[in-house]
Amino acid sequence: MISDRLVKRFVPAFLVCASAVFAQGTGSIAIHNARVVPVSGPAIDRGTVVLRNGLIEAVGADVTPPADAWVIEADGLTVYPGLIDALSTLGIPSNAAPTGGRGGGGAGQAAQAPAPARGPEDRPMTTSWVRAADLVRPNDRRLEQARAAGFTTSITFPERGIFAGQGAVVDLAGENAGRMIVADNAGEYVSLITAGFGGGFPNSLMGVISYVRQVYLDAEHYRAAKQFYSTHSRGSQRPEYDRALEGVLDSPRVLLPATRRIDVDRMLRFAQELRLNALLYGLPEGYRSADLLKKANTSVLVNLHWPEPARDADPESPDALQVLEVRDQAPSTPAMLVRSGVKFALYTGGFERRADFVRSLKRATEAGLAPEDALRALTLWPAEIYGVADRLGSIEPGKIANLVVTKGDLLQDGTQVKYVFVDGAKFEPVEEAAPARTDAATPAAPQEGKR
Amino acid sequence: MKKLCIVAGAFVAAALAAPPVVIQNATILTVTKGTLNGSILIRDGKIADVAEHLTAPTDAQVIDASGQFVMPGIIDCHSHIAADSINEGSVSVSAMVGIEDVLNPGDIAIYRALAGGVTTANILHGSANAIGGKCTVVKLRWGKDAHDMIFQGAMPGIKFALGENPKRAGNPTGQRIGAQNVNYRYPATRMGVEDVIREAFTEAKAYQQSWKDYNDKVARGEAAIEPRRDLRLEPLVEVLEGKRFVHAHCYRADEILMLLRVADEFGFKIRTLQHVLEGYKVAKEIAEHGAGASTFSDWWAYKLEAFDAIPYNAALMMRKGVLVSLNSDSAELMRHLNDEAAKTMKYGGLNETEALSLITINPAKQLAIDNHVGSIEVGKDADLAIFDKHPLSNFAKVEKVYIDGELYFDRNKDLAERTAQEAEKKKLLDKEKDLLRRNAPARRPAA
Numbered sequence: 001m002i003s004d005r006l007v008k009r010f011v012p013a014f015l016v017c018a019s020a021v022f023a024q025g026t027g028s029i030a031i032h033n034a035r036v037v038p039v040s041g042p043a044i045d046r047g048t049v050v051l052r053n054g055l056i057e058a059v060g061a062d063v064t065p066p067a068d069a070w071v072i073e074a075d076g077l078t079v080y081p082g083l084i085d086a087l088s089t090l091g092i093p094s095n096a097a098p099t100g101g102r103g104g105g106g107a108g109q110a111a112q113a114p115a116p117a118r119g120p121e122d123r124p125m126t127t128s129w130v131r132a133a134d135l136v137r138p139n140d141r142r143l144e145q146a147r148a149a150g151f152t153t154s155i156t157f158p159e160r161g162i163f164a165g166q167g168a169v170v171d172l173a174g175e176n177a178g179r180m181i182v183a184d185n186a187g188e189y190v191s192l193i194t195a196g197f198g199g200g201f202p203n204s205l206m207g208v209i210s211y212v213r214q215v216y217l218d219a220e221h222y223r224a225a226k227q228f229y230s231t232h233s234r235g236s237q238r239p240e241y242d243r244a245l246e247g248v249l250d251s252p253r254v255l256l257p258a259t260r261r262i263d264v265d266r267m268l269r270f271a272q273e274l275r276l277n278a279l280l281y282g283l284p285e286g287y288r289s290a291d292l293l294k295k296a297n298t299s300v301l302v303n304l305h306w307p308e309p310a311r312d313a314d315p316e317s318p319d320a321l322q323v324l325e326v327r328d329q330a331p332s333t334p335a336m337l338v339r340s341g342v343k344f345a346l347y348t349g350g351f352e353r354r355a356d357f358v359r360s361l362k363r364a365t366e367a368g369l370a371p372e373d374a375l376r377a378l379t380l381w382p383a384e385i386y387g388v389a390d391r392l393g394s395i396e397p398g399k400i401a402n403l404v405v406t407k408g409d410l411l412q413d414g415t416q417v418k419y420v421f422v423d424g425a426k427f428e429p430v431e432e433a434a435p436a437r438t439d440a441a442t443p444a445a446p447q448e449g450k451r
Numbered sequence: 452m453k454k455l456c457i458v459a460g461a462f463v464a465a466a467l468a469a470p471p472v473v474i475q476n477a478t479i480l481t482v483t484k485g486t487l488n489g490s491i492l493i494r495d496g497k498i499a500d501v502a503e504h505l506t507a508p509t510d511a512q513v514i515d516a517s518g519q520f521v522m523p524g525i526i527d528c529h530s531h532i533a534a535d536s537i538n539e540g541s542v543s544v545s546a547m548v549g550i551e552d553v554l555n556p557g558d559i560a561i562y563r564a565l566a567g568g569v570t571t572a573n574i575l576h577g578s579a580n581a582i583g584g585k586c587t588v589v590k591l592r593w594g595k596d597a598h599d600m601i602f603q604g605a606m607p608g609i610k611f612a613l614g615e616n617p618k619r620a621g622n623p624t625g626q627r628i629g630a631q632n633v634n635y636r637y638p639a640t641r642m643g644v645e646d647v648i649r650e651a652f653t654e655a656k657a658y659q660q661s662w663k664d665y666n667d668k669v670a671r672g673e674a675a676i677e678p679r680r681d682l683r684l685e686p687l688v689e690v691l692e693g694k695r696f697v698h699a700h701c702y703r704a705d706e707i708l709m710l711l712r713v714a715d716e717f718g719f720k721i722r723t724l725q726h727v728l729e730g731y732k733v734a735k736e737i738a739e740h741g742a743g744a745s746t747f748s749d750w751w752a753y754k755l756e757a758f759d760a761i762p763y764n765a766a767l768m769m770r771k772g773v774l775v776s777l778n779s780d781s782a783e784l785m786r787h788l789n790d791e792a793a794k795t796m797k798y799g800g801l802n803e804t805e806a807l808s809l810i811t812i813n814p815a816k817q818l819a820i821d822n823h824v825g826s827i828e829v830g831k832d833a834d835l836a837i838f839d840k841h842p843l844s845n846f847a848k849v850e851k852v853y854i855d856g857e858l859y860f861d862r863n864k865d866l867a868e869r870t871a872q873e874a875e876k877k878k879l880l881d882k883e884k885d886l887l888r889r890n891a892p893a894r895r896p897a898a
Contacts, residue, residue: 195541206552262556383866
């Protein structure tokens with residue numbers, strides 16, 4: 001605490017954030033006399049949360065701190081479950097880039113650009129077997145920034161390629177990478193990118209879609225062929241090992257991109273056709289796609305980076321009315337999804353500062369999203385969508401001790417994040433430099449580029 | 452609240468069972484049943500009656516079309532609108548891809564084509580490959596979702612292409628100009644194009660056989676594993692089995708004959724030859740094969756293989772017994788196909804009905820949807836275009852367009868809504884400007 005205060009007092013204000021780590025994962029901590037927002041139930045105006053061995057031991061108005069606990073007097077503070085970024089690359093350093101290919105060969109060839117694919121059989125831009133759980137590193141510099149904004153967990157995916165690989169539920173701190181993994185298989189991340197003209201198959205959107213379809217058909221056939229071979233191995237030809245299909249068969253769900261309403265429609269039909277357990281992501285036009293989502297009973301991940309006008313847009317040539325409407329209405333997506341009964345979670349899409357995240361969220365609440373639902377969409381709902389609500393997403397006994405303690409409302413600008421607990425380990429983020437408009441004397445500009 | 456919902460539900464139900472529409476006092480160009488002055492009764496999306504005198508039902512919505520002309524909705528047998536991608540040009544056989552996967556009902560070209568009287572279009576894959584992707588016939592139901600645009604019951608199609616495009620004239624290696632990525636794509640000659648088609652159908656026959664063998668094994672009670680489904684070969688098997696139409700992009704007489712002979716040899720049919728600018732040279736052979744021809748009126752010389760074209764092509768082929776249509780292949784040309792049809796009266800001496808048939812009943816027959824659309828006949832879909840003058844006049848404008856009896860374009864409504872749209876646009880621009888101003892300091896801190 002003292003060292004932290006010293007830092008605060010003497011380090012120049014342009015230091016965006018820093019934190020001191022107290023490895024408290026194994027001991028007991030009691031956050032005493034705090035306002036507790038468990039999310040799973042009504043808020044407790046004055047209560048106590050007890051953490052032990054990285055788990056939540058007890059929570060309630062009449063819980064007494066155990067004798068061995070380190071007690072944090074939290075009058076005037078609020079305890080929330082740690083926020084979950086429902087889709088990100090947090091924890092994967094940006095240089096990890098595996099390449100595609102059918103099988104064998106191994107990672108040793110990764111440095112060379114692959115030859116242009118001549119068809120689906122070359123498995124272009126496919127690394128479906130790659131696991132985020134194997135790529136996550138505790139020293140990713142973005143982790144500290146995310147914790148400072150109140151995030152304790154990320155659903156982290158490899159994001160390069162058509163079949164980019166499998167996501168993991170990742171806690172945003174840990175002594176080593178293995179300790180960070182909460183669940184190692186959150187689903188397969190698919191993006192509909194093309195090789196570009198001259199880059200081989202596929203080089204069109206319909207090519208990518210047909211490729212994804214062929215891979216799922218191949219995966220079904222592969223499964224059947226392996227099954228057949230296991231009972232008829234004598235006298236039958238063995239199926240060829242295919243790591244691309246192994247990866248696809250491994251994944252409990254698939255994440256498909258959906259920007260416009262037409263994409264939502266297209267991807268829902270696609271998922272239905274291939275009987276995929278699909279989760280759509282993006283959704284700036286979710287506000288006008290809720291009927292389709294409700295009908296298909298599909299959950300979605302909504303990007304908090306609302307569409308913006310191009311930086312270099314020609315002021316003499318404004319965008320079409322339809323484009324302007326989408327930019328105006330996109331932040332009403334979460335509210336519309338709540339009204340329509342569509343389950344969703346929010347993801348930040350990456351942000352530089354907590355203030356930017358809060359501002360994006362504010363546009364959603366101004367467009368009708370209840371603040372309680374905003375909190376749910378960043379805690380319990382993503383946990384439910386990814387099947388880890390037994391461990392994460394709310395303050396309940398037995399769940400992982402991922403908490404945020406704030407002075408003020410967690411989702412409001414200007415609120416101070418006092419402590420962040422990840423697996424019971426306490427972090428104290430240093431307050432971000434105030435935005436220039438309120439404190440012009442200490443501009444944060446010099447640190448903008450540093451991440 | 453519940454009550455409100457019920458009321459709203461009843462309202463929607465009422466709207467679905469739309470009242471009949473009567474278009475009165477029009478000159479009706481039926482295309483197949485002559486021309487008359489009279490009325491058309493539309494009920495449940497179909498043409499219920501066409502007569503000089505008919506009594507409008509009491510609940511009917513009456514459209515007075517005095518001095519105006521009604522023709523069947525125009526059908527474009529070759530269009531590339533309403534799709535998010537057109538060419539999968541990386542491979543010479545891209546039969547695994549399909550337009551249906553990427554239909555985009557929000558493409559403004561749909562609305563603009565409607566404003567030119569078009570109601571149905573064959574959305575084709577591009578011509579980058581000897582065997583291209585699957586095609587989809589759509590009705591231009593502007594405002595509906597992609598699936599609701601699909602012409603239900605229309606035969607599926609596939610695009611083939613011959614000549615310079617698939618062999619990549621001007622860029623024969625397929626190499627990207629000014630980039631490192633090299634995709635040496637076979638073929639580079641017309642011989643190669645033929646070879647690619649032959650190879651593909653040889654593969655398709657083997658694939659077809661593998662399924663037959665599997666089914667035979669199963670029938671005999673032997674243990675067997677299903678063959679792997681090959682999305683590239685499945686459409687070609689459908690072609691062999693007559694379940695999918697081939698629409699082949701072509702220009703020169705020699706390549707046309709080549710394709711017809713390859714098709715005869717492998718036992719499948721070419722449904723339409725597209726562009727087919729030298730079709731007039733081999734019209735007899737085209738007619739013998741039973742292929743249709745979908746051509747341009749007077750668009751040529753944009754590349755070497757299009758130099759030997761003449762504006763009499765459509766008329767000459769028609770006189771030789773070929774089923775001929777005129778197509779657009781362009782979002783712009785699509786808006787005045789009536790003008791294109793009119794040109795055949797000057798070049799080739801077609802009469803009015805023959806000229807109109809090139810953009811209505813003939814493309815309908817080529818796409819095998821002529822039992823639904825293509826002429827104004829009782830029982831057919833109420834797909835109609837109302838022009839203010841005779842549609843074969845250069846001065847004619849489309850006033851209204853109906854698809855399945857539903858009004859999809861109304862010139863007056865469009866004009867009336869423009870002011871409100873401009874105001875809405877200004878409002879949104881101002882709002883956004885304001886938002887950006889409020890957020891500016893935190894995004895770009897004062898330096």
